[in-house]
Amino acid sequence: MNPTGDCKEQTLVWQRDVPNRIEDATAAAAAAGHHLRRQGVAGTAAHAAHFAIEEMLTNTIKYGHPAHPSRLSVEIVPDSVVVRIEDDGQEFDPSKSPAPPLPANPDERAPGGLGIHIVRQMISSIAYTRRDGRNHLVLTIAR
Amino acid sequence: MKDFQIEQESRGAIQLIRLHGSLDMYSFPRLESQLQALFQQGHNSIMLDCSKLDYIGSAGLGALIGFAKQARDRNGDLKLFRVPDRIYKVIELLGFTKVLQVYDNEETALASFQKP
Numbered sequence: 001m002n003p004t005g006d007c008k009e010q011t012l013v014w015q016r017d018v019p020n021r022i023e024d025a026t027a028a029a030a031a032a033g034h035h036l037r038r039q040g041v042a043g044t045a046a047h048a049a050h051f052a053i054e055e056m057l058t059n060t061i062k063y064g065h066p067a068h069p070s071r072l073s074v075e076i077v078p079d080s081v082v083v084r085i086e087d088d089g090q091e092f093d094p095s096k097s098p099a100p101p102l103p104a105n106p107d108e109r110a111p112g113g114l115g116i117h118i119v120r121q122m123i124s125s126i127a128y129t130r131r132d133g134r135n136h137l138v139l140t141i142a143r
Numbered sequence: 144m145k146d147f148q149i150e151q152e153s154r155g156a157i158q159l160i161r162l163h164g165s166l167d168m169y170s171f172p173r174l175e176s177q178l179q180a181l182f183q184q185g186h187n188s189i190m191l192d193c194s195k196l197d198y199i200g201s202a203g204l205g206a207l208i209g210f211a212k213q214a215r216d217r218n219g220d221l222k223l224f225r226v227p228d229r230i231y232k233v234i235e236l237l238g239f240t241k242v243l244q245v246y247d248n249e250e251t252a253l254a255s256f257q258k259p
Contacts, residue, residue, distance in 0.1 A: 122233070
């Protein structure tokens with residue numbers, strides 16, 4: 001499971017295949033965050049990418065039941081970090097997942113199930129397509 | 144990537160827990176077990192040193208909020224101090240600063256337990 005770095009003009013792409021286990025998903029998310037910090041991406045953006053990748057990969061494993069490892073790639077472009085996740089699990093569009101009700105008093109909030117909602121607040125955009133029986137997710141995080 | 148580690152010390156009746164590494168979906172059950180054990184022993188006033196915490200995910204945040212509520216229900220509290228900026232921004236973004244009390248350092252966190 002070694003990362004493969006691919007240097008393009010003004011971009012840097014890091015990618016790996018992630019087995020369908022929670023420990024592999026969390027390790028891949030942490031490795032992506034580490035890679036971004038090592039490449040000079042600000043701590044807040046690297047943390048947001050780590051958070052979003054962990055949330056999306058673990059959701060896929062727990063609820064999408066993919067047959068094969070998910071493909072994760074992280075690309076650094078001048079103004080943002082672009083995260084791509086591709087899997088063959090059940091069709092699920094997180095950009096259309098309804099936000100859970102948030103009571104006016106934060107003390108009453110139950111954090112369970114808030115993960116995708118939190119990710120949507122932390123990142124700039126989320127795009128989803130279903131092609132050839134696979135989920136394709138693109139998350140953009142401002143640098 | 145640093146492994147998640149927990150160190151525990153006492154400050155009188157207050158339990159101090161230092162968190163190291165990444166509090167993610169894989170590691171947070173270890174913190175849950177430790178905090179649950181403290182509650183079972185009657186320790187309901189807990190402060191967490193987050194200065195060495197590299198990362199917190201939604202599972203870790205959920206656990207901390209749940210334990211802060213449990214501690215208050217038992218007339219105690221769970222407070223955080225020395226929270227790195229990138230983690231504080233997540234807590235703030237979600238409006239959880241009203242649930243999770245965050246202090247600059249150990250001294251101010253400890254003093255806050257003494258106030259009526």
